[in-house]
Amino acid sequence: MTIYLDNAATSFPKPEAVYQAMDRFGRASLANPGRAGHKMALAAEHTLDDGRHRLNRFFNGTSPERWVFTLNCTDALNMAFKGVLQAGDHVITSDLEHNSVSRPLRAMELDGFITLTRVKADGTGTLDPDAIKVAITPKTRMVAVGHASNVIGTVQPIAEIGQVVRERDVLFLVDAAQTAGVVPVDVQTLHIDLFALPGHKGLMGPTGTGALYVAPRVKINVWREGGTGGDSSNEVQPKEFPYFLEGGTPNVLGVAGLSTGIQWVESEGLQKIRTHEVGLTEWLWRQLDGIDGVQVYGHRDAARRVGTLSFRSETLAAPELGGILDQAFDIAIRPGLHCAPYIHRSLGTFPDGTVRVSPGPFNTEADIDRLAGALREILS
Numbered sequence: 001m002t003i004y005l006d007n008a009a010t011s012f013p014k015p016e017a018v019y020q021a022m023d024r025f026g027r028a029s030l031a032n033p034g035r036a037g038h039k040m041a042l043a044a045e046h047t048l049d050d051g052r053h054r055l056n057r058f059f060n061g062t063s064p065e066r067w068v069f070t071l072n073c074t075d076a077l078n079m080a081f082k083g084v085l086q087a088g089d090h091v092i093t094s095d096l097e098h099n100s101v102s103r104p105l106r107a108m109e110l111d112g113f114i115t116l117t118r119v120k121a122d123g124t125g126t127l128d129p130d131a132i133k134v135a136i137t138p139k140t141r142m143v144a145v146g147h148a149s150n151v152i153g154t155v156q157p158i159a160e161i162g163q164v165v166r167e168r169d170v171l172f173l174v175d176a177a178q179t180a181g182v183v184p185v186d187v188q189t190l191h192i193d194l195f196a197l198p199g200h201k202g203l204m205g206p207t208g209t210g211a212l213y214v215a216p217r218v219k220i221n222v223w224r225e226g227g228t229g230g231d232s233s234n235e236v237q238p239k240e241f242p243y244f245l246e247g248g249t250p251n252v253l254g255v256a257g258l259s260t261g262i263q264w265v266e267s268e269g270l271q272k273i274r275t276h277e278v279g280l281t282e283w284l285w286r287q288l289d290g291i292d293g294v295q296v297y298g299h300r301d302a303a304r305r306v307g308t309l310s311f312r313s314e315t316l317a318a319p320e321l322g323g324i325l326d327q328a329f330d331i332a333i334r335p336g337l338h339c340a341p342y343i344h345r346s347l348g349t350f351p352d353g354t355v356r357v358s359p360g361p362f363n364t365e366a367d368i369d370r371l372a373g374a375l376r377e378i379l380s
């Protein structure tokens with residue numbers, strides 16, 4: 001059986017209740033949701049509503065309608081950038097970001113549509129709120145940062161950054177791909193205006209799920225126009241949230257799984273999940289310290305990290321190491337640049353990248369011991 005340690009990409013396995021909920025929903029209620037439809041359509045619509053209520057409670061949004069279901073976190077981020085930014089805007093981001101933040105912003109910069117400042121993280125992979133404050137100009141419309149690095153797991157001081165950003169009346173976008181379901185977030189207290197998340201990582205839903213929270217003060221343009229399951233006589237996309245941003249048949253089967261995933265996370269408790277995952281990376285880090293020529297990246301203080309750790313070896317480049325772990329030991333980790341080239345350049349690990357290990361709630365110390373044993377065998 002594969003030892004899966006790639007939960008930063010997507011969580012696996014999902015809790016049993018998620019598989020069961022999707023099976024049940026798929027067999028009994030998988031109709032096209034619609035506010036003006038038959039009983040099954042209404043039941044499917046109810047599942048979407050339930051998911052929105054759960055997200056809103058979980059992250060303390062202003063109302064369930066402000067949560068828009070998306071394909072994944074990338075979809076949510078694109079919806080936010082392309083729907084909100086206007087010609088001549090200045091945007092601040094960081095060198096820690098995933099390509100789903102970096103690429104749309106860089107493309108807009110190359111087109112001459114926006115100007116962009118990329119603030120550098122320090123050696124631990126942490127952003128300095130003062131550096132962001134200093135970078136804000138009268139043209140700055142948005143500060144866009146990830147809550148935790150997907151390469152080294154460092155959690156960013158988003159409370160302090162949110163404070164700085166709100167004081168200057170700039171929009172604050174947070175990419176919660178690596179923290180949703182692991183680190184508590186209150187979008188209102190943290191002054192978050194746009195909050196993008198995947199449903200398929202820490203929230204334990206299936207792939208094909210994600211969401212964007214749009215605070216009431218944000219002006220956003222339509223993303224894709226089409227059917228909304230109601231108000232069909234309207235010649236253009238109805239302005240009403242969330243339908244304004246949700247044209248077309250939504251992934252209601254995925255949302256049924258996501259809602260159950262959120263319930264599971266709530267019943268386990270975020271702190272317990274994070275402590276378990278970070279504890280496993282600590283255990284690995286201690287074992288890696290004993291292998292010659294291995295360098296580990298990230299914050300040494302476990303309280304500043306989620307359960308994601310990166311390392312590299314002088315003996316073997318990350319892609320080869322990843323291949324051997326997969327082929328010879330059936331251990332799934334993620335080697336390479338992790339869609340985050342700028343931080344690898346800063347760490348000095350470009351272009352081979354690192355080996356990223358990201359345990360999930362169902363991994364055990366025995367899994368980490370198998371990985372550490374395999375590494376000792378390969379690298380000695």
Ligand SMILES: Cc1ncc(COP(=O)(O)O)c(C=O)c1O
Pocket residue numbers: 008009072073074075097098100101146148149150175177178197198199210
């Ligand atoms: C920090 C970060 N942002 C965004 C994404 C994109 O998420 P998705 O795969 O759901 O589009 C990822 C995916 O790994 C990520 O780690």
